[in-house]
Amino acid sequence: MTFENGQVPPPPPQKKPTHNKRNGWLYVGLGVLFVLLGVLGFVGDTRGDLFNWIFIALGVANAVMGVSAIRQSRKTLDPFANQARRTP
Secondary structure, eight states, X not given: OOOTTSOOOOOOOOOOOOHHHHHHHHHHHHHHHHHHHHHHHHHHTOSOHHHHHHXXXXXXXXXXXXXXXXXXXXXXXXXXXXXXXXOO
16 A cells, blocks of 8 residues: 555554453463362362363363463564565
């Protein structure tokens, strides 16, 4: 895309994802809580075994999603951020 006078517009500014990191830690915390509830269910034998395994599976899934979100928060969202500007 060029303007009428032949200039090329600069790339958009670099964006920093901050909410991914916060949400990632929330998912990790919830994952730990779910795993803890599942393990305590096995120890206390208060619920059926199926519910304990469901809580453990949900906890592991949340923890994996949280770690993934934290790792993605370090990357930039802007595809043009690492490219050098072209001079006409």
